[in-house]
Amino acid sequence: MSGMTFTMLDATKMSTAEIYGKTLCDLGEEHKEIVGLSADLAKSTKIGMFGEKFPERFFNVGIAEQNMFGMAAGMAKAGLVPYVSTFAVFTSMRALDQVHTDICYQNLDVKMIATHAGLSFGQAGSTHHCTEDIAIMRSMANMTVIVPADGVETAHAVRAAYGRKGPVYIRINRGFDQAVYERPDYGFELGKAVTMREGTDLTIIACGSTVWRAVEAARTLEKVDGLKVRVLNMHTIKPIDAEAIERAVRETRRIITVEDHTTIGGLGSAVAEVAAGTGKSFSFRRLGVPDCFSIIGLHEDLLAHYGIDENGIAAAVRETMGRDFEADENWDDEV
Amino acid sequence: MPLSSEEKRRLEEKAHELRNLSVDTVVWAGSGHIGGSMSAMDIMTILHHKYMKIDPKRPAMPDRDRFILSKGHIGVGYAPVLADLGYFDKELLKEYNHTGSPLGMHLDSKKVTGVEASTGSLGHGLAIGLGMAVAARLKGESWRTYVLLGDGECDEGEVWESAMAAAHFKATNLVTIVDRNRCMIDGPTEEVMALEPFADKWRAFGFEVVECDGHDFDSLAAAFDRAHAAKDKPVAIIANTVKGWGIDFIAGDYKWHYGGFDAEKTAKAKESLARHRDARLAGAAGGAGAAGKGGGK
Numbered sequence: 001m002s003g004m005t006f007t008m009l010d011a012t013k014m015s016t017a018e019i020y021g022k023t024l025c026d027l028g029e030e031h032k033e034i035v036g037l038s039a040d041l042a043k044s045t046k047i048g049m050f051g052e053k054f055p056e057r058f059f060n061v062g063i064a065e066q067n068m069f070g071m072a073a074g075m076a077k078a079g080l081v082p083y084v085s086t087f088a089v090f091t092s093m094r095a096l097d098q099v100h101t102d103i104c105y106q107n108l109d110v111k112m113i114a115t116h117a118g119l120s121f122g123q124a125g126s127t128h129h130c131t132e133d134i135a136i137m138r139s140m141a142n143m144t145v146i147v148p149a150d151g152v153e154t155a156h157a158v159r160a161a162y163g164r165k166g167p168v169y170i171r172i173n174r175g176f177d178q179a180v181y182e183r184p185d186y187g188f189e190l191g192k193a194v195t196m197r198e199g200t201d202l203t204i205i206a207c208g209s210t211v212w213r214a215v216e217a218a219r220t221l222e223k224v225d226g227l228k229v230r231v232l233n234m235h236t237i238k239p240i241d242a243e244a245i246e247r248a249v250r251e252t253r254r255i256i257t258v259e260d261h262t263t264i265g266g267l268g269s270a271v272a273e274v275a276a277g278t279g280k281s282f283s284f285r286r287l288g289v290p291d292c293f294s295i296i297g298l299h300e301d302l303l304a305h306y307g308i309d310e311n312g313i314a315a316a317v318r319e320t321m322g323r324d325f326e327a328d329e330n331w332d333d334e335v
Numbered sequence: 336m337p338l339s340s341e342e343k344r345r346l347e348e349k350a351h352e353l354r355n356l357s358v359d360t361v362v363w364a365g366s367g368h369i370g371g372s373m374s375a376m377d378i379m380t381i382l383h384h385k386y387m388k389i390d391p392k393r394p395a396m397p398d399r400d401r402f403i404l405s406k407g408h409i410g411v412g413y414a415p416v417l418a419d420l421g422y423f424d425k426e427l428l429k430e431y432n433h434t435g436s437p438l439g440m441h442l443d444s445k446k447v448t449g450v451e452a453s454t455g456s457l458g459h460g461l462a463i464g465l466g467m468a469v470a471a472r473l474k475g476e477s478w479r480t481y482v483l484l485g486d487g488e489c490d491e492g493e494v495w496e497s498a499m500a501a502a503h504f505k506a507t508n509l510v511t512i513v514d515r516n517r518c519m520i521d522g523p524t525e526e527v528m529a530l531e532p533f534a535d536k537w538r539a540f541g542f543e544v545v546e547c548d549g550h551d552f553d554s555l556a557a558a559f560d561r562a563h564a565a566k567d568k569p570v571a572i573i574a575n576t577v578k579g580w581g582i583d584f585i586a587g588d589y590k591w592h593y594g595g596f597d598a599e600k601t602a603k604a605k606e607s608l609a610r611h612r613d614a615r616l617a618g619a620a621g622g623a624g625a626a627g628k629g630g631g632k
Binding site for chain 1 (some may be wrong): 443444445451452453455456458459461462463464465467468469470471473474480493496497499500504505513592597
């Protein structure tokens with residue numbers, strides 16, 4: 001991976017946000033027009049690492065997200081490339097009017113690296129959880145939405161965002177993520193899903209923190225149940241890799257989506273939109289946070305509570321495999 | 336520097352011409368935000384025809400001054416200013432609001448040459464302008480950013496977030512102007528949501544405040560001269576204006592925030608504008624009180 005200045009060993013010792021901070025520092029060396037903005041969350045989001053390295057190019061605007069995203073729009077208009085970091089909940093909701101009108105409408109080069117996404121700030125409760133942002137952000141015209149699976153993929157995404165024209169939303173978690181890749185050069189390509197495991201019985205399409213869990217579930221299902229489960233890491237939600245979804249529908253006929261996000265409007269919905277267009281019949285299930293405000297707890301425990309951990313995913317696969325839908329007389333492959 | 340009498344006459348004529356073109360645009364568009372267009376027209380005229388370093392032939396000129404119309408709903412006032420300068424063909428104004436037209440109620444920077452930011456959602460312009468001002472300073476460039484806000488718009492919290500930040504970042508290359516016409520959609524500002532003591536609010540947020548008569552070019556010129564000399568604090572110009580200035584049957588009436596003119600009203604509006612232009616040229620009138628009906632200060 002070009003420009004990556006830390007090893008996999010370093011990556012395992014760094015939180016996902018720290019990897020983002022370090023990557024942004026490296027990018028900032030290469031591109032003088034990059035500036036950083038935060039709203040009193042420089043430390044938490046790790047954009048503060050950029051701020052320490054380039055104090056004249058970093059703007060802490062205080063606890064005022066609307067002004068921050070508006071300023072970022074103005075800076076982008078004047079030829080700078082702002083990277084803006086606050087929590088996902090504030091990026092996608094507190095300042096959404098500014099993201100929509102100032103940034104997306106004008107298709108500006110503002111890169112939003114939103115941290116503490118999904119249920120990763122578990123004990124903070126629903127004021128700081130963010131299980132709606134994928135749905136919101138992917139509905140914005142001109143927006144690119146990336147949900148990296150781990151720290152290494154975050155580094156790729158942060159770099160790819162620079163080269164991508166227009167607004168980019170990258171959603172990362174608080175704290176550490178399980179590393180899903182053994183090597184950094186696995187071939188990250190924006191808009192192209194990564195096949196984590198091949199399989200023909202069923203495809204799990206996951207993003208973010210659920211990718212590692214989906215891979216673990218698939219491993220168990222192969223060992224215990226003898227199932228060949230394909231796992232796709234759909235790191236780019238928009239533009240989505242329609243080809244990979246269509247292939248999964250054709251080749252495995254069973255699709256389960258998993259996301260640390262509400263089941264309304266996020267990855268599952270994005271996959272459904274493509275899959276439904278294939279004209280093929282297939283079995284489909286969306287795993288995620290149901291239509292509710294989450295309970296409080298550690299991220300790990302919340303994922304288990306909502307059935308989006310290894311066990312929950314494995315159980316959903318078994319249930320789907322157990323459905324004898326092909327015997328249904330109404331089942332018609334080619335509609 | 337005080338305006339020469341020739342310069343003042345030129346500005347008066349230009350403002351009059353632009354007000355008439357704005358009335359025409361409202362007619363072509365079917366309806367529009369006429370009241371706020373009339374109150375802001377002298378401010379937009381002096382900026383575009385005296386102070387701003389711009390070249391309509393080179394709209395992307397890197398060192399141009401920037402103007403952000405934060406009160407983005409007065410597209411029917413702003414589009415004529417740009418068309419008249421030659422940013423685009425004046426004929427296009429006749430298609431205002433038509434299906435597929437680049438010109439709609441709120442001007443889109445991606446579609447209308449000369450427009451620096453797509454505004455319309457109130458409260459956004461100062462933040463965008465501040466971002467530009469900070470960028471100019473970071474890049475070592477000397478251009479200025481002017482942001483025109485509506486007074487009712489200042490109810491929005493984001494305005495004050497941006498005001499706090501502009502003072503914090505000492506954005507003296509940013510000039511904030513408030514079109515203080517004292518009206519908003521549902522009524523007078525002081526009845527709907529009181530802004531006073533308005534100047535004190537800006538001062539408390541770290542601005543130097545210059546109050547002026549927004550329909551008197553000498554008063555506006557003195558205010559801009561002061562703003563351009565800003566040293567440590569950003570300057571906010573509170574331009575006291577009259578909503579619908581120059582058109583007697585709408586002046587000072589909040590109900591004319593938005594509306595349309597039939598042939599009879601159009602003729603009456605133009606006749607009224609001519610009368611006020613003559614009065615201003617004669618030096619007999621002018622100033623916020625001249626056409627006010629309960630507006631102004």
